[in-house]
Amino acid sequence: MESSSPRGRHAVALASLRAPQWLHFCVLPLAGLGREDLPGLASGWPRALAGCLIAAGCLGFAYGINAILERHSDRSVAKNPLVGAPELAPLATTYALAVAALALGLALVLGRWAALACGLSLICGAAYSVGIRGAGKHVPVLGLILNTGIFAPLAAVLLLPSSIPPSWVHELAVFTLLLIQNQLVHELADDQEDRAAGARTTAQLLGRPNTVRVAVLTGFAVPLASIGLAPTSGQALLSSAIAAVATVIAFEARRDPARSRRSHRAIAFAGGALLWLFARLAHG
Numbered sequence: 001m002e003s004s005s006p007r008g009r010h011a012v013a014l015a016s017l018r019a020p021q022w023l024h025f026c027v028l029p030l031a032g033l034g035r036e037d038l039p040g041l042a043s044g045w046p047r048a049l050a051g052c053l054i055a056a057g058c059l060g061f062a063y064g065i066n067a068i069l070e071r072h073s074d075r076s077v078a079k080n081p082l083v084g085a086p087e088l089a090p091l092a093t094t095y096a097l098a099v100a101a102l103a104l105g106l107a108l109v110l111g112r113w114a115a116l117a118c119g120l121s122l123i124c125g126a127a128y129s130v131g132i133r134g135a136g137k138h139v140p141v142l143g144l145i146l147n148t149g150i151f152a153p154l155a156a157v158l159l160l161p162s163s164i165p166p167s168w169v170h171e172l173a174v175f176t177l178l179l180i181q182n183q184l185v186h187e188l189a190d191d192q193e194d195r196a197a198g199a200r201t202t203a204q205l206l207g208r209p210n211t212v213r214v215a216v217l218t219g220f221a222v223p224l225a226s227i228g229l230a231p232t233s234g235q236a237l238l239s240s241a242i243a244a245v246a247t248v249i250a251f252e253a254r255r256d257p258a259r260s261r262r263s264h265r266a267i268a269f270a271g272g273a274l275l276w277l278f279a280r281l282a283h284g
Contacts, residue, residue: 013091015081016067017060017099024269025151026055031171032159035280050106051158054118057103062125062150064096069129073197113161117153124149138198140205147183152176167279170229174239174275177222178268181250184215185264188257212254219247235279242271 029051033041041048067074068089071082082092100122107118128137128146137143155172187194187203188211194201203211222243223236230236246267253260 009085009088009091012081012085013088013095016088016092017064017095018067018080019056019060022059022063023056024265025059025154026052027273028151028154028175029055029157031155031168031175031276032157032165033280034163034165034168036163038280047110047158050110051114054103054106054110054114054157055154057099057101057106058118058121058125058150058154061096061100061103061122062128064092064099065126066129068092068096070193070197074193107157110157113159114157117156117159120153121150124153137194138200140200140202143199144180144183144202148176148179151179165279166231167235170226170231170235170239171272171275171279173225173229174222174243175272177218177225178243178246178264178272181215181218181246182261182264182268184211184218185250185253185257185261187211188253189261191257208254208257212251215250215253216247219243219250231279234282235275238275238278239271242267242275246271 030048032051033048037044067080067082071080071086071089074080074083077084082088103118104115104122107114124146128143128150137146152172152175155168155175159168184203187201188208191201191203194204206214220243223240226236226239230239246264249260249264249267252263
């Protein structure tokens, strides 16, 4: 992408937020809506849209900061536009801070619960890439926790403590476990780039064989969690089936982590959407 003109520089800086990599996660706030909320979406769509925009701001900030800090160690312009234009880091930082401010502003309008969820995601997004004296991605396990902290709170943005959907806790548990599974595969796929950036990931600590084993065990945890958390046996069976497919894909990371990660992301997204629809439309 041409970055010599003002328009080109802004385009590259905006692309550093890497929206195509996280756009599918913008629907996470809808997890806070129960079956009784669905008929009112026609009139309550501004609140739902605000929740999705909050998620977009949090994720744009997290991915943008990561792109800025890893512009010298990442190898692909397709993955990180700043690889080909590292001098645009200050402009990219402005965009990342702007979308974070937008997200927090919208969250404050929605209420205290939304602001808390948004704030936690933003803090984890900054800590994951920036770190404090070796924290964040430079400490095994901690980076995994912070990555989870970027995404999981977004499921609570539209949540109302007075009317929590019966399936919400179960859905959050399933999402978190599949997210951790995907992140372990992600760390295997990005191993060389992480080493170049000086990061010390959980996958590096464990090594590829043990990382794949932990990813598989994480998948096995889904049906175990569903036993105690799923409101119905149908939701427990569906989430277990989704996890089984995702775990088979994660196991293939022992040979091709990059391909496994892409396939796992698609299955987890489609399966999560199906679980949400099943819970809202079939059982409430």
